[in-house]
Amino acid sequence: MEKARAAILFLLLLVDFAVAAQNATAGEADGFHVGVILDLGSPVGKVARTSVLLAVQDFYAVHRNYSTKLVLHITDSMGSDVQAASAAIELLEKYKVQAIIGPQKSSEAVFISSVGNLTQVPIVSFTATSPSLTSDSMPYFVRSTLDDSAQVNSIASLVQAYGWREVVAVYDDTDYGRGILPYLIDALQEIDVRVGYRSVIPSTATNEAMVQELNGLMAMQTRVFIVHMSSTMTSLLFTKAKEVGMMNKGFVWMTTSGVANIIDSLNPSVIEAMNGVLGVRYHVPRSQELDNLSIRWNRMYQHDNPEESPFNKLSIFGLWGYDTVWALAQAAEKVGISGARNKQPWSIKNSTCLESMVISTKGPELLKAIVQNKFRGLSGDFDLTGRQLKVSVFQIINVVGRGCREIGFWTMNSGLSRQLKQEYFKKTGPDSMPDLNPIIWPGESTEIPMGWEIPTVGKKLRVGVCSSENPEFINTYKNPATNVTTASGLVIDIFEEAVKRLHHPFSYEYLNFDTADTKTSGSYNDFVYQVYRGEYDIAVADITIRYNRSLHVDFTVPYTESGVGMIVPFKEKVNTDMWLFLKPLSIEMWFGSIIFFIYTGVAVWLLEYLNGNEHVHGPLSLKQLAITIFSICEQKEELEHFLARTVLRVWMVVLLVLASSYTASFAAMLTVQQLSPTVTDVHELQKNGEYVGFHQGSYIDGLLVEIGFDTSKIRGYATPDDFYSALSNGSIAAVVLEVPYIKLFLTKYNKGYTMVGPIYKSAGFAFALPKNSPLRPEMSTAILNITGGDTINQFEKKWIGQNSHENDDMPDGSGTINFESCGGLFLISGIVTTGSLLVAMLMSRYNKHQQNAGNKRDDQNESGPGQEKEKMEEQGDQNSNGEGTQLMEGQTTL
CATH class of the missing domain: 3.40.50.2300 (Response regulator)
Structure with a gap:
């Protein structure tokens, strides 16, 4: 050297x-x-x-x-x-x-x-x-x-595009390595991605120190690594990562521009070890x-x-x-x-x-x-106006073979796109993949890595299960010979179905949490705390989401109904309202029926009058009109006109429907309304000093104490049979339970008991996972998929039954028949009646027109000469006198 x-x-x-x-x-x-x-x-x-x-x-x-x-x-x-x-x-x-x-x-x-x-x-x-x-x-x-902070948004976009929720930052212990970290963490936090661990590599790290650090990273669940190191340290990192098996399927490696910009200048053996790595580098436009x-x-x-x-x-x-x-x-x-x-x-x-x-x-x-x-x-x-170059375009590359291939581009305005001139940016997520070229991941895999996995190869996910006092929800059994735990119930069916619907289903084993010696109210808290201690990777049982538990673990979305209600007996209630007979019909219905009755009667009378019925040609008065209407509607008088009979038949159908509906509604008010719960307010029980039951081992006892119940008035029971016995012999006035338990109780004992409430809000049952577990978003999505379809109904039908608390919603006697519900009948009757009147009036007008035409022809014949004319005049005078006399008599009679 x-x-x-x-x-x-x-x-x-x-x-x-x-x-x-x-x-x-x-x-x-x-x-x-x-x-x-x-x-x-x-x-x-x-x-x-x-x-x-x-x-x-x-x-x-x-x-x-x-x-x-x-x-x-x-x-x-x-x-x-x-x-x-x-x-x-x-x-x-x-x-x-x-x-x-x-x-x-x-x-x-x-x-x-x-x-x-x-x-x-x-x-x-x-x-x-x-x-x-x-x-x-x-x-x-x-x-x-x-500067290095210019590329953090492009890295965050890649992480968001493939739905990863947690990453590990790997950087060398220099000003260069540490400088990007605050900006990278901020960019990832904006998309709700967590930096689970920071791996700091000394610039003087030896081969043994690098292998030791990589083994520590392999023991973690997170499989997404963002590397920001010098070219020398990066070469050592990936060479050793390949040796320890961290360049296999399931791993994700991303390098910043410091190495990606000079990827072609690295040793071919290093490039071969980096196969499957993603990189972000500055885009250089091609030119001659x-x-x-x-x-x-x-x-x-x-x-x-x-x-x-x-x-x-x-x-x-x-x-x-x-x-x-x-x-x-x-x-x-x-x-x-x-x-x-x-x-x-x-x-x-x-x-x-x-x-x-x-x-x-x-x-x-x-x-x-x-x-x-x-x-x-x-x-x-x-x-260089801003004392440094401005952010332009970043190129996304994928190391393949002995070189790299272009995956796409990132710009500040357009985000990720396959082509540089693409004007739109597809939003990314689990259901919509980014618009990028296909990527060859480590291990020559084309399947998008999940971003996390069980740390040790071949190790199964540790699923803690806890038997419930209601075996319909969850029941566990541990084989003494094989030491293998099996579980069944509604909760287990939902959990296993959720695992099947994950993008990357995992293998797991059940570990039983023995609560035989912990019959206190804290048993479920202890069970959840085992997840915080690392004994379980996930806790599966009828666990309620509570604030004190969420301090130590994270919960998935609930898979059951939420809320706390009461189970109370029915009591007989005699209705003494003297005006009860008016309640089957609403006020609008009463007035509408009366108006249509009068309108129909007048229409029938008018139709008969226009037809010349001798029974309706008496003196015109309100009394005579009323008598005629009731006599016609009661069919004491024979109707001569076809339209009148049609109108009356339609009105009889309307009356028949109204009468039958009135009878049914009135009978329901007299019978069903007599059944009502003995109590509708939990505070009423507290004021009266009544005894109240709750599920032993749950948090309801603390809730009842917060409401104001004395501890001596609160009694814990284990099974639905215990609740039923206590309610039957009068030991307790009500049972306060969560809604899923109430549904199970009313399935077995739905005669004589009903649910009141919910009286208190709760989040429902859910699965517990360690804090910031990457499994939580996927499990929550799978649970929403189950509860949003028919699958949850099939599971509840299987374990809880078909007649689930059939007295949940007590009739309140409000089954009043309103005018809108019978609007179709009145519309048909009104159309028929009005149409008949119009037809009758048109026919009467037409007859008068024909009669006037005949009289004109007779006048023309009277204009002839001689005695015939005189005779005809005399006859006409006589007829005129006769008709006039008759008209006078008719007017007098009228």
Whole structure:
């Protein structure tokens, strides 16, 4: 290594000598001295050195008329912060540099930027990506690259796209590694993703230390790892991860841009070990100029590094270094070199080695020219207006074989998309996959990893079960010979069905929680606490979601009805309301029936009157009209007109339906309404000092004490038979239980008892898991799928029965018949009646019209000569007198 570094330093001296000789023709005064600090032993440093030297040649080959020439002084930091600081001081003292390109590492940039602030020398770095380097504290520091926080949203979008809920952050213990962590955690928290563990790898970690750390990661449930490390540590990490079996199916590895940007320059054996890894890197648009540069760059790199294997390729850091030199050369031309050496001494008290350092008079002007310089570089849009490059487009890559393939892109406006110009972004989640190209995951798998799994290979999920006093919910049995626990019941059916509906079903075994010696109310609390202690991976039983339990574990969504109610007996209640006979029909129904009755009667009378029925041609009065209506409706009078009979038949149908409905409703009020619960308010029991029963071992006793019951008035029972016996012999006035238990009780004893309430809100039964368990979201989704369909009804029918608390909803006697429920009958009757009246009136008008026409013809015949005319006149007079007499008599009668 020492020989290699000596050779590199010798080559650097030759290059510096060549550059100095080249500028000697133009005169030393024409040189614009710029320092370059790189780690020439690292892949990035080697690539950057070739890029900046090639950039100087290309720039002045294009701009031959420029009077200002950059003179580069390249020094080696050797990866040491102290060495980098010493090189910066030497460049300022010996070469009087006007600007410094670099340093390469973020930790080196801290001190060098402070020196730049004092000497007013701009520090331009295209490799220091730590977000802690800000222009506020370092006004002369310019970052011609992106800081690491720019990529965290693209990483979070990938995590969200595939539905992972927890990740592990793996980073090295340096400023570079730690700098991204706060921004990454914030971006993940915005999408409700948790960083379950932080794996900090020392920069001096050995192979044994790396294997030990990886074994610890393998023992965890989380299988999604985000790696933010240097290229050297990343190579060691993935090489050892493959050895310990962490590059197999089920694992997810994602690297940040620090490694993804130079993935092509890594050793082929490292790339092979990284197969299946996802990476986020800066997107470089393809162009002919870039292809031409790559050819010349490769030729120059091989010339400068003849003994090195051809692993290194032109990366984005090399392009940023190339564009940085162009930006600095253009700024130097604007500032010029006249008076560049007129610097004022930097006065420092008690200083020895720094006394010769002076303040640059061109520094502020040069800094302004650098940050205002915008152009289209080979790396893309090169804009340093904000003292660093702006976020543009990130490319998502997948390491496959000995290289990488493009998966998609991420932009701030469009999010994830397969094509760069795609204008929309598909929302991601379990049911909608992201619009990206297919990914080859570790282990050459095409199946999207679940993101978590049982830590030890072959180990089953430990499912704790606890027998209930109601075996219909859950009943366990442990075989003494085989020590195997089996379970059955409604809860077990729901749990096993939920596991089947997971995207990645897991194997499990039941572990029985023996509560034989814990008959206290805390037994279920103890059972749930075993999950917190790590004895179980999940607790399955009729466990109620409670606040004190949620402090230690997380619950899935409930799979039963929620609430607490009371079981109380029925009592006889005699209804003494004297106006009860009016309640079967609503007020609107009574008024509507009366109005339609009168309307129908008037219509029938009018139809008969128009038809000439002699029974209705008496003196017109309200009394006579009423008598006629009732006599016609009672069919005491024979109806002669067809339309009248039709109207009356329809009305009889309406009356028949109303009468039968009235009879049924009135009978229900007289019979069913007599059954009512003995008590409807739990506070009434507390005030009267009644005894109340509860399920032994549940939290109901504490709830009753909170309500105000004395502990001596509270009695615990174990089984539904015990509840029934206590209610039957009058030991207790009511039983306070959760709704699922009440349903089970009323299935067996639904005669004489009913449910009142719910009187208190509760969350229902659920499964308990460890805090932040990645299994909880998937189990909750599966439970919602079960309870939202017919499956839960089939399970309840199987274990609880068909006649589940059939007296749940007591009739309240409110079965009143309203007008809307019989609106169809009245509508038909009204249409028939009104239509008949219209037809009868039209027919009467038509008959009168025919009669008038006959009278006109008779008048025309009377106009003949002679005696016939006189006779006809006489006859007409006689007829007229007769008709007039009859009309007079009729009017008198009317």
